[in-house]
Amino acid sequence: MERIKTAIVGASGYTGQELLRLLLVHPQVELVAATSRQEAGKPLSAVFPRFRKLPGAELPFIEPDPDAIAATGAQAAFLALPHGVAAEIATALLERGLKVIDLSADFRLSDAAIYEEFYGHAHPAPALLDEAVYGLPEVREDAIKAARLIASPGCYPTSIILPLVPLLKAGLIDPETIVANSLSGVSGAGRKADISLLFVECNESVRAYGIPKHRHLSEIEQELSLAAGEKVTITFIPHLIPVNAGIATTITAKLRGGVDAAKVGEALEAAYSEAPFVRLLGKGGCADTKNVTRTNFIDIGWHHDSRTGRVILTSAEDNLGKGAGSQAVQSFNIIFGLPQTAGLQTA
Incomplete structure (x- = not known):
C-alpha cells in the first residue's frame, strides 16, 4: 500500500512531538513536512535527539506556509497550533485539497457565539463550523470517515x-x-x-x-x-x-x-x-x-x-495521547480506511 503523505503543522510543541513520535513509525505514513517558525531549517533529529536514526528524522522543519506544505504532496495535515491560529491555516490547506485534523479548539464548537463566549474573540472561520466533525472515534466514526475537517477533542x-x-x-x-x-x-x-x-x-x-x-x-x-x-x-x-x-x-x-x-x-x-x-x-x-x-x-x-x-x-x-496526538491519529486512520489501531498498538 502506498504510504499517505502527511504534514504536521506546529510540530515543536508537546503535542507536535507526540505526533512526530507516532507518525515517524506509522506503517502507512510518509511524513513529508513538519513546521515550526522557531526551528525552521533544523532537522527533526537536531531538535528532538530521541528520534535519531528513525526513518524520516532528518527531515528539516519548515515555516508554516500553506503553499510550501501543499508542494510536498501532503494529503493530510495535523494542526498542533493554539486556538485562534489554527483556523487560518486550516482554511488555506482545505482550499489546497488537504484533509485537516485540527487539535486546537477552533472547530470543536458548532456555535460561533459560544466560541466567542469561552475564548474571548470572534470565531476566525465560522463558515467551516457546520462542516467540521468532532473527532471522537468511539462516538462519531461514520462522520469521521466522510470528513475533510476533523476537530480533535480536548x-x-x-x-x-x-x-x-x-x-x-x-x-x-x-x-x-x-x-x-x-x-x-x-x-x-x-x-x-x-x-x-x-x-x-x-x-x-x-x-x-x-x-x-x-x-x-x-x-x-x-x-x-x-x-x-x-x-x-x-x-x-x-x-x-x-x-x-x-x-x-x-x-x-x-x-x-x-x-x-x-x-x-x-x-x-x-x-x-x-x-x-x-x-x-x-x-x-x-x-x-x-x-x-x-x-x-x-x-x-x-x-x-x-x-x-x-x-x-x-x-x-494520557493527555498527550488519547487526549491529543494519538486520538488524532486514530481519526486519521478512519479517514483513510486504515484499521483504527494502525500505528497505535503500544503498551
Whole structure:
C-alpha cells in the first residue's frame, strides 16, 4: 500500500512531538513536512535527539506556509497550533485539497457565539463550523470517515464525555447532578515559558484552576447535551498535578429514580465492548494514569454509592495521547480506511 503523505503543522510543541513520535513509525505514513517558525531549517533529529536514526528524522522543519506544505504532496495535515491560529491555516490547506485534523479548539464548537463566549474573540472561520466533525472515534466514526475537517477533542473532554455518553443516551442519570473533577499532568499546559509551570512551582503541589468556567466546558456540555437530547450543564473542576502526563477524572451523578445500578455497566459494555482503545474496568474498578500514559487507551471504571444514590465513574488517559496526538491519529486512520489501531498498538 502506498504510504499517505502527511504534514504536521506546529510540530515543536508537546503535542507536535507526540505526533512526530507516532507518525515517524506509522506503517502507512510518509511524513513529508513538519513546521515550526522557531526551528525552521533544523532537522527533526537536531531538535528532538530521541528520534535519531528513525526513518524520516532528518527531515528539516519548515515555516508554516500553506503553499510550501501543499508542494510536498501532503494529503493530510495535523494542526498542533493554539486556538485562534489554527483556523487560518486550516482554511488555506482545505482550499489546497488537504484533509485537516485540527487539535486546537477552533472547530470543536458548532456555535460561533459560544466560541466567542469561552475564548474571548470572534470565531476566525465560522463558515467551516457546520462542516467540521468532532473527532471522537468511539462516538462519531461514520462522520469521521466522510470528513475533510476533523476537530480533535480536548484532553479533559475526552476523559469526561466517553464515560458519560452511554449513560446519558440510556437515560440512567440525572444530567443536572453531574460533577466532574479532573487532574492533569503539567504537559497539558503546553510547551511555553510560564512561571506558574516551573518545576519548583508545580512539584509537591496540587491546585485547582480555571474554575468555575474552564474553556473545555463548552465542548463538554455541547457533546453531553447531544447525547442526552436536552441541554446539559455540569460542574467541572480541573486540577494541575506534578506529573508530566496523564489525566485522572472522577465523575459523580445521581441515578434516576428506579434505575438499577447494574444498568450502568450494561450501558458501558454495549457502547464500548468492541472499541479498540476503551478498556472497561467494570464495577469496582478505579482507573490509574500509570496504565495509560504513552498509549491511546482510556480506562473506565465505575462504582455505585447506595447511600447517596450516585454513580461514581473514573477514567484515565494520557493527555498527550488519547487526549491529543494519538486520538488524532486514530481519526486519521478512519479517514483513510486504515484499521483504527494502525500505528497505535503500544503498551
